[in-house]
Amino acid sequence: MLNFISALTRKQKAYVFLAIDLALIPLALLFTYTVQALPTAAVETLLQTLPILPYLLAAAAALSLWLGLPYIQLKAYEGHAVRLTAILAVGLAGAAALLSVLAGLSQPPGTHVIFGISYFMAVVITRVLLYQVVNAIYRRAQPRCRVLIYGAGTTGTQLASALRAHEGIDPVAFVDDNTSLQGMTLVGLPVFPPARIRELVTQRQINRVLLAMPSLSQPKQAQIARRLQKMGLEVQALPSFAQLIGEEALIDKLTPVAPQNFLGRKSRAEGLGGACDSYAGRCVLVSGAGGSIGSELCRQVLACQPSRVVLYELSELALYTVHQELLQLTEGTGIDLVPVLGSVTDARQVRKVLAAQGVQVVLHAAAYKHVPLVEANPLAGLANNVFGTQTLAREAAETGVERFILISSDKAVRPTNVMGASKRLAELVVQDLATRHAGTVFTMVRFGNVLGSSGSVVPLFQEQISRGGPVTVTDARVKRFFMTIREAVQLVLKAGSEAKGGEVFVLDMGAPVEIMKLARQVIESAGYTVRDADTPDGDIEIEIIGLRPGEKIEEELTLNSELIGTRYPKIFCAREGALSEIEVAAVIRGLRQALVDGDDDAARAVITRWVEGYHAGEAGRKSS
Known part of the structure; x- marks a missing residue:
């Protein structure tokens, strides 16, 4: 028919x-x-x-x-x-x-x-x-889509009435948290409690759930949607009145909360000033140029008017992205941008690039930095962070590079994880080269967590909030030093201009920030409330998940408390003990053998022997 x-x-x-x-x-x-x-x-x-x-x-x-x-x-x-x-x-x-x-x-x-x-x-x-x-x-x-409407209020009943005339949709029933509505029949459809959703899905062959609660906060809607999706249901939400009348466009244009708002102190990004003289008119190579730190290094170096910037990056996508962005910044300036796709562990390519481009300053930001990932892949982390640093630094010395600045981390101080230990070994390699190559100034810059960088805690919290929570904190006692990307990069460039060779530079970062407090601030800055024992009706819950493998309760910035001031008030120099040339050679030999054998335990044994204060944290020991 x-x-x-x-x-x-x-x-x-x-x-x-x-x-x-x-x-x-x-x-x-x-x-x-x-x-x-x-x-x-x-x-x-x-x-x-x-x-x-x-x-x-x-x-x-x-x-x-x-x-x-x-x-x-x-x-x-x-x-x-x-x-x-x-x-x-x-x-x-x-x-x-x-x-x-x-x-x-x-x-x-x-x-x-x-x-x-x-x-x-x-x-x-x-x-x-x-x-x-x-x-x-x-x-x-025609096939019909049988839907369950979550929310039996005014919006839900109006939706059910509208769907009755739809050619492809059959409203089957309501579910609602309001006990006074449960058991009633509204616009010809029964109202059930949410606890019966799984039963209703089976009995009434429901394909989709429509959330008809636009007044409910976004996190709570996301929580309900996630729970329903785990049952294999397709979930759709009715737009709010604000979306229907166009106010959503205004909301989309609101500026996100700036990372420095979570810093807990006044930002110390004050401009480079005279530090620019060390980079002006020179060829600068930035390794890891596509990362959050590397790309900011490139931007600030460009402001110093170098003759050329070499973008050295392993990720093709990251290199393409940063290169396209920087091309706009260099238009009409006469500054050359040279994108190089490769690994810092490739000695032949590194040597060729340094010589062919006439590199005078190296800013080494390429590293694997995510603690749990490196903890699970120790050999890859050590190969990239230690041997990559050794290769790039050695070739820099042999090709006559003027300055080599290593980007290090506070996790290198008495580390409890392989990532931190790899950064400390990279520091020792650079310190050794500083004593043997007077023609190149080798230095290191050590700082804490960078707000807003890829994988950092604030973007993670914001992503978890967008999904409706919970916001995960490893331990309520955890504290971290924080700085903005702009501060971190200015520290690197100022320290690089100040260095005489072999120093470790650190920033006065103020008091460490409690991660639990930071999580609460991020939730509240997004316009939501924290759900806890005092406010059970809050929007977002903070969940304690336990320390990750190799994670510390608190980080340190130096191996000792002896800090030497510099001409920059908030930048200090820490002269720390170093290994001899023979000891560094033993470290490299031991790690290389562990890599050849694919032996994680042997690599950790080398770390334990040569990295001062290294011990696998409780979480790290459990994972081993």
Whole structure:
């Protein structure tokens, strides 16, 4: 049947409607005569009317086509179409009265009024019935999506009413947390508690859940959606009123909370000043140029007007992204940008790039820095962070580079994880080269966590909040030093200009920040409340998940408390003990053998022997 209906053209459908409307004329006449007399007399009267019937049908067809009634779709048959039908009925009643007089038929005056009313009702009822029949045929032939509406309030009931006329959706039931609504029937649908969702899905073959609670906070909606998705359900949320009237566009344009707002102290990014002289007119190579620190190094170095910046990066996507961004910054400046795709562990490529580009300053930011990942892949972390540093630093010395600055981490101080230990070994390698190559100034810059960098805690918290929580904190006692990317990079560049060789530079970062407090600040800055024992109705929960492998409760910035001031008030120099050339050679030999053998334990043994204060943290020991 559906194929037959679908095959009809618009004109053919109009002819069908016209034929039905004409067929209703004798039926309306028969009904009129039946109302006025007995059924047998009604038939006799209808037979007497047969001579004028063809003329009445012709008048009806002409008037109907002129009004355009046959061309009105069933789903569009509403107020305007009903008015046109009334005009047709009145016209037919007048035509019937005129034809009766001309034919000499003797009929009561009210006959034609009843005929007009009967015909009007017949056409309207027929159209409505046809629409229901055709709609039922389409619904039966097409797949239906059975939906459960979460929320039986005003929005939910209005949604259910609207969906009843939808060709492809069947609202099945409501679920609502409000116990006063549970057990009721609203707009023909029962209301169930959320605890019965799994049962309803099975019994009523539900495909999708519609969240009809636009006033509920976004995190709570996300929590409900995640719970339903785990049941294998497709979940969709009804837009809020703000979205419908366009205020959502304004919300999207609001500026995110700046990372320095979580710093807990005044930012110390004060500009480079005279430090720019060490980079102006020189060729500067930035390893790890596509990372958050590396890319900021490139931006700030460009402000010093170098002659060339070499972007050395292992990730193709990261290199492409930073190169495209920096091309806009260098347009019209005369500064050359040279993108190099490669690894700092590749000695041949490093040597070629340093010599061919005439590199004078190396800013070494390439490193694996995510503690749990390096803890799970110690050999890869050591190869990149230790051997990569050794290769780049050694080739820099041999090609006559003026300055080499290593980006280090506070996790290098008495580390409890392989990442921190690898950074400390990288420092020892650079310190060793500083004593043996007077032509190149080797130095290191050590700082804490960088707010806003990839993988840092604030973006992680913000992502967890966008998913509805919970925000995860490893331990309520954890504290960290924080600085902004801008501060970190200025420290590197200022220290690089100040260095004489072999120093470890650190920043006065103020008091460490409690991660628990930081998590609460990020939640509240997003406009939500923390859900805890005091506020059980809050939006986002903070969940303690335990220390990750190799993680410390608190970090340190130096191996000792002896700090030497510099001409920059907040930058200090720590001269720490170093290994001899023979000892560094032993470290490199031991690590290289561990890599060849693929032996994680042997690599950790080398770390334990040579890295001062190294011990695997409690979490790290459990993972080993």
